[in-house]
Amino acid sequence: MKRKKQTFQIKTCFLCKKEYLPTNGRQIVCKNCRKINSYKKQKEWIQKNRKRYNNNIHKYRLKNIEIVRLRDRLIKSKRDKNKVRKQQRDLYARNKERYREKSRIWKKNHLDKALIWNLNRYAKSKGIIRLGKHTVEEWLELKKKHNFTCVDCNKVEPEIKLTKDHVIPLTKWNEYIKKHKEINYGYNDIKNILPRCRSCNSSKYNHV
Numbered sequence: 071m072k073r074k075k076q077t078f079q080i081k082t083c084f085l086c087k088k089e090y091l092p093t094n095g096r097q098i099v100c101k102n103c104r105k106i107n108s109y110k111k112q113k114e115w116i117q118k119n120r121k122r123y124n125n126n127i128h129k130y131r132l133k134n135i136e137i138v139r140l141r142d143r144l145i146k147s148k149r150d151k152n153k154v155r156k157q158q159r160d161l162y163a164r165n166k167e168r169y170r171e172k173s174r175i176w177k178k179n180h181l182d183k184a185l186i187w188n189l190n191r192y193a194k195s196k197g198i199i200r201l202g203k204h205t206v207e208e209w210l211e212l213k214k215k216h217n218f219t220c221v222d223c224n225k226v227e228p229e230i231k232l233t234k235d236h237v238i239p240l241t242k243w244n245e246y247i248k249k250h251k252e253i254n255y256g257y258n259d260i261k262n263i264l265p266r267c268r269s270c271n272s273s274k275y276n277h278v
Contacts, residue, residue: 182206186258189234193257199244202256204263209234213265222270230267237262239276246278 078092083100085107090100099107116123131138162169177184183206193201218227236257238246247253255261266274 182209185234190258193240196240197244198240198257199247200256202259202262204258204260208260209263212260212263216265219265220267220270221264222266222274225267230269232265233268233271234263235266235271235274237264238278241276242278 078095080089081092081097082088083090083103084098085103086100088100186204186206186209190201190203213227213232218232219225220230220232223230236243238253238257240257243257
C-alpha cells in the first residue's frame with residue numbers, strides 16, 4: 071500500500087507576510103525567507119569565527135586539491151573575461167591607495183622579484199622576440215658561480231652592488247638573434263645575464 075502524500079493548507083509567512091504552501095506542519099516561514107535567514111546567520115558566524123573558517127577552508131583545499139583545481143578551472147572557463155577585467159578595474163579604482171600601499175610593501179620585501187618583474191614588463195613593452203625569464207634562485211647561483219665578483223673590475227660584494235647585465239642588450243636583441251640562429255634562449259634567460267657592478271654595467275652601454 072502506497073502512503074498518501076500529506077497536503078497542507080496555505081499559510082502566511084511570519085517574516086515577509088506572503089502566502090506560501092508549507093512542506094510540513096511546523097513550518098512558519100516561506101522557503102525564500104528561510105534561505106535569506108540561514109545565509110545571514112552563516113555570514114554572522116563567519117565574521118565571528120574568521121580564523122576558524124579560514125583554517126577549515128585551507129584544510130579542505132589541501133585534502134581535496136585535485137577536485138578544487140578542477141572546480142576552479144571550470145569556474146574560470148565559464149567566466150566572461152571582459153566582465154571579470156571590468157570588475158577588477160572597478161575594484162582597483164575604489165581601493166587605489168590600499169592596493170598601492172600593498173604593492174609598495176611587497177616590493178620592499180621582495181626587491182629581487184620586483185626587479186625581475188619590471189625587467190620583463192619593460193622588455194615586453196619594447197616588442198622583444200623570445201622574452202624568456204629567470205628566477206631569483208638562478209640569479210643567486212650565477213653570483214655564487216662568479217664568487218660574488220664583477221666580471222670586469224673584479225671587485226667583490228659588499229664593496230660593490232652587483233647588477234644584471236644583459237650580454238646581448240635590449241636595443242640589439244631582435245636583430246642579433248635573427249642573424250645568429252644558434253641562440254636558443256630568451257632575452258631575460260639566465261644565459262644572457264652576467265653579474266657586473268653599476269659602474270661597469272653603465273660603461274658597457276649597449277655593446278655585445
